[in-house]
Amino acid sequence: MSVQNKVQEEVTIRFAGDSGDGMQLTGSLFTNTTALEGNDLRTLPEFPAEIRAPAGTVPGVSSFQLHFGSKEILTPGDKCDVLVVMNAAALKANLSLLGSGGIIIANTSGFDKRNLNLAKYETEVSPLEDDSLADYNVLEVDITKITKESLSDSPLGYKEVERCKNMFVLGLLYWMYNRPLQSTITFLKKKFKDKQGIANANIKVLKEGYHYGETTEVFSSRYTVKEASLKPGTYRNITGTDATVLGLVSAAHQSRLPLFFGSYPITPASDILHGLSKQKHFGVYTFQAEDEIAAVSSAIGAAFGGSLGVTSSSGPGIALKGEAIGLAVMLELPLVILNIQRAGPSTGMPTKTEQADLMQAMYGRNGESPIAIVAPRSPADCFESVFEACRIALEHMIPVMYLSDGYLANGSEPWKFPETKDLPEIEVKFEPARTNNGPENGETDKFLPYVRDKRFVRSWSIPGTGGLEHRVGGLEKEDETGDISYDPDNHEKMVKMREAKRDKIAGFIPLQEIDNGVENGETVIVGWGSTYGSIRTAVHELRQEGMDVSHIHIRYLSPFPRNLEKLLKGYDTVLVPEINNGQLVRLLRSELMIRAKGINKIKGRPFGVEELKKEIKNGIGSSVA
């Protein structure tokens, strides 16, 4: 039987196994090779919430999904085409994500009685042996056994040998998708440069997997996914977390300020702390505080001293930081708060994604404490968005909330990264020292820390500057002097002033663009944050079907771009898909009086393109409540 070579436009592969099976590494190595081959791609890892859930059980399953193609790829894929399952639990946890007719590559050693029990399969018969998988194309390979045989004369111990089995899977898939082994071999040699035995064993098993595909003829087809037509340039692969780290370091560089990062570990934000703490040679200060409140407070202290003060967390931690963020509003100091959102109220579902903290960002503080809000839309866009968050904070002396989420943080995509020389400058001016506190030098008698420029922004007057000694605080302050004031008219003036200052930012951010479609059309889909990929793909496909539907994606959520209202009023129907119970939709209704209708999913998972298309079709024409 000869093997056919088929060309595919896009493929989604999901690697699933026990936490100890190395599926994350397998997935990321396949991703790197795929990126080097010039495909567009998106990835999404899914880890168990438990650190070491019992091996073989469903809660212990770890997965990595990769969607790649020769066309534009913006989501990790709805349903997968290939599902690798290293054990019964992995099959049980992931089968619903496999498209009909999809390929299952099953490690038969992971389907013995013990594994079936651990996975809580109720029948005695393995799902590989009954008819339950009849709709799929199942390839059974005893990966564990082959790996052991392949390494039978290796000096490695039993456990080390078994750990090589993920390389067999990788090799087999490289054969299926016509991918070269070289970049993985280079990686393994580098990773285990002090452990030659382990490097050699992994490389041997990798090749074994590749040859298995070539010689056994269990597959009737191999697949080719051609290069995507990405914009010419130099690319790297990047996760949302790494892009955030790079954006922060870049913003500090472009503003010529030290970066001070105060944080407390929380899923899924901790990786930013890990990433930044490696960048000490960029002069980055990282401070793992005793709690969320200390984390934000330390960043405020650093900002008072003239640093770019940044703190990070996820929803529950942001709740704790609320009072301190209010303080930064009153002090009118620059502060960047990263919220890597996760699902649910309270502790919720820490490892699942959601975009349900928009209202918290907007209104979640006592009194009236307006701040700016910026949301990235894709892993690579985290770079530009966090850079913008820093720019706004520094140039407008205001706290800025950056609303990312777990899906963006952990996902990855190719990124045409910028060069330093192409990055914009961030203009920061500290108030200069006063030579003499006297009117003869054109100085007022007293230094006035709350005098504002025409953007309503006060000066950044840092300690160590002669003649600027002044006091700031959380108590209401008199305009200009900053002295404590309980005057009723002054309070009203200051509340409105702080809001007006926030609103003025609208003059210093780009106008809202239409991502795809037309102005004044029938329907517009308005999104923010991580729904970008699903909405863009869905709208693209609906337009190909001939529908008059456009896509607008909002990065600047507070204040809104100044043309947003006019733009949205040009459509008959405004639909707002969100991974929450309806938050942007409420803001559009209340702030802009737009008759918007929500499309909501609250399952801790992103929108699939197909389900979104269906919802959009349902939503069009239906009346708005």
Added chain:
Amino acid sequence: MTIETKISEHLKQKENGNGEEKYSSKDFSSDQDVRWCPGCGDYTILKQVQKTMPKIGVDKEDIVFISGIGCAARFPYYMDTFGMHSIHGRAPAISTGLKVSRPDLSVWIITGDGDSLSIGANHFVQLLRRNVDVNLLLFNNQIYGLTKGQYSPTSPEGSTTKSTPFGSIDHPFNPLSLSMGADGTFVARTMDRDPRHMQQMLQRSHQHKGTSMLEIYQNCIVFNDGAFELFTDRKTRPREAIYLEDGQPLLFGKDNEKGIRLDGLKPEVVSLEDGGYSKEDLWTHDEGDKTKAYLLSQFFDAPAPGETQMPRPFGVLYAVERPCYDEEVSNQIDAAVEQKGQGELDDLLQGPETWEIK
């Protein structure tokens, strides 16, 4: 001037110093009306701080006072330095961020027993264990003043207050023992009614490298008047208070007629008048001895039946050098730069692996 140059210039100045007093205490008085209750102990603390500042040889613009919430927390507004009146309990955290990023500044935390030992207790102990080089003045009045008279974490058991009409059943904190337990490197106590001693202690706090924890017994004339009268009243003070001096025997009493002697680890009050003991038999204060400092901090609770009441110690109980967090952070950055070279942003942006699309 970038912050880096500003910091290094300031640090240089600090090293050189100029020795002479550039300011008078008036220079540290802001234009704000002081609004504590008449007779409040805070007034004298403010005055002693303003008198001490010219003596520490630091430029005004390099001094920062940071407070939390409470009566004491208004303090920064009355000092003509940089200042921040922040939020309840968080001054140590804010100060940590400031000092780590600006080691050139002299940072003073103003806090009270509620601010530091209830809502901000976590930050208080973390500050001490990290040993950030800041000075913390703990105004202890054993009551919540600003919220009008509830018991505080230092109010003695049985205190009848607005929120404890039947007497407090909370066991109070002993702030000095707590500081010792948190591995504080400078633990001291003074009182509002002894200005000269307070000034000495403020200077010592400034001189100490690391977190200086100075507890100040402060009288709240409205809600807890006389809480420390035994120690502050001229008549009872000689009997009830003992002033510590490094290298000196533990003497107290009107004519230093009493002393404290250690029997193993058990302290006892002895008389020097009846010929039984002489100065040489007494406990010699050693600021570097942790065990003895802890024992001194325990001169606090009412004695067990049959045991003598110990006098309350004032002065520096404990002072040792330990690496400061802020300095260690800077050292780590310097080491990283030395090891890896100054970070090149383009290398970071590029990452480990790239590919070309033509």
